[in-house]
Amino acid sequence: MARVGTSWPIRQNITDLAVYKPGKPIEEVQRELGLQEVIKLASNENPLGPSPQVLRALATALERVHYYPDGSGYRLKNALAAHYGITPDHILLGNGSNEIVQLLSLAFLEPGDEAVMPVPSFPRYEPLARLMNAVPREILLRDFCLDLDGMARAVNRRTKLVYICNPNNPTGTIVTRSQVDAFMQTLPPDVVVVFDEAYYEYVTRDDFPDGLEYVKQGYKAVVLRTFSKIYGLAGLRIGYALADPALIAYLERVREPFNVNSLAQEAALAALGDTSHVARVRRINEEGKRYLYQQFTRLGVPFIPTEANFIFFDAGRNEKEVFRQMLSKGVIIRGGFGYDTWLRVTIGTPAQNKQFIHALEQVLQNS
Ligand SMILES: Cc1ncc(COP(=O)(O)O)c(C=O)c1O
Structure with a gap:
């Protein structure tokens, strides 16, 4: 040998x-x-x-696992588009929203670039920035809430991504619409704001800002949502991003051709339908x-x-x-x-x- x-x-x-x-x-x-x-x-x-409807959809889908999944996620993207009142080209599907955090790093971060993120928060922003030889700028929470002022101060010429985890994991706190509105005004035009809204469907406060509104207003914003939490599909791994079609088109180039498996797609479709x-x-x-x-x-x-x-x-x-x-x-x-x-x-x-x-x-x- x-x-x-x-x-x-x-x-x-x-x-x-x-x-x-x-x-x-x-x-x-x-x-x-x-x-x-x-x-x-x-x-x-x-x-x-998961919903009983998901279990039934999975039983049917199981018989077709010898086929590759629909790499374009056509039916699910259309269902999500109808759900949100947007067109399907605003949507990227991911192997969990976690995968989309990685795709964002791959797509945006050159060595030496910076990503601003709260801490403690979802613990994947930091290693996935380091993966690209980028610099994570971790801003401590203040009173268990995202310190948007501190995060704004950390933004500089090298900043490419800013993560707003809303509600924040592990504290469950939110930043409000007026706080985020003010924060968005402070950002240089080329900084991309990632609204990680994995728990969006649980929120009850009406001063919660829906990240999709910032996408619609033309900000450089990406919203991450998931089927892992309220829809009960964590084991199947499926999440999605909502953003401007130009950005989605770039992320489509970076992802693997069949990043979301067929069972996950069918289950998500059924889950979305069972309100x-x-x-x-x-x-x-x-x-x-x-x-x-x-x-x-x-x-x-x-x-x-x-x-x-x-x-x-x-x-x-x-x-x-x-x-x-x-x-x-x-x-x-x-x-x-x-x-x-x-x-x-x-x-x-x-x-x-x-x-x-x-x-x-x-x-x-x-x-
Ligand atoms: C804030 C936050 N973002 C993203 C994720 C990842 O979710 P997914 O299962 O969609 O990858 C989690 C999972 O716990 C989370 O808490």
Whole structure:
């Protein structure tokens, strides 16, 4: 065998990247801790699962998996276009909205360019900027909200992308229409604003700015939305971008030809059509939110009011320890956001929320 040595000619910025750590899977916790009953409230998934109409569409679609998917996503783009009152050329489909964050990096960031982003927030903006040898400018939240003034100050001649995660993950806070209007006025014309609206469908406040309005007004804006959350299709991986057709046409050149699989496309079409399921998920989320607010208040646990399907709360103890103890009780939540005592819990079914509160109460009493 040829001697190949042990080092690989890897690009330097790749050796510096960390591997993404997802929320712990249920099976892993069952295996590691020998637990039967485990609930996962760690990744902001939809606790009700997909609509029954999705399951039926998938059964039919399964019989056709020997064909490549429709690379143009024709039917789904048309359905989304009708849903939003835009033309299909404003839409790009992605293998999750996560893929579109990567496509934006590939399309816009030259080495040395800068991308301005909030932190803590969705943790993919930063590594995907580094992937391109670009510079992430991470702006800390202020009072758990995006610091738009700080972000505006970080914009300079090298800035290509600005990420506005709205509502923000992990805090669930929003920036309002008037705040974003003012922010947009400060930007140089060539900066592209990415509105990451993964939790858009959960929002109830009427001062929430719909990113699509900025696209329609002619700003250099891209809106990211997903079927992973309210539509309950996280495992199938499908999200989309809404933007000016000229930008969408560039992103179409960068993506893989069949980036969104056929099951995901059929499931998304069915999910979009089942508005009563979406309404049900929203109602369960609102009820869960109210219950968890009451229980946090009863336990004296500070929390941040949320516009999404998760709540950021202060356990008042080391977050890693709280995470570990909750895990030992079969409840997977999420910490590691850079706040010593704060963690995030996904709003679950009524039974899951109760189980979470029961476990949290025990953890707080025992420490
Ligand atoms: C703010 C935010 N953006 C994007 C995503 C990625 O979603 P997708 O499953 O569509 O890749 C998530 C997932 O948790 C998220 O929280």
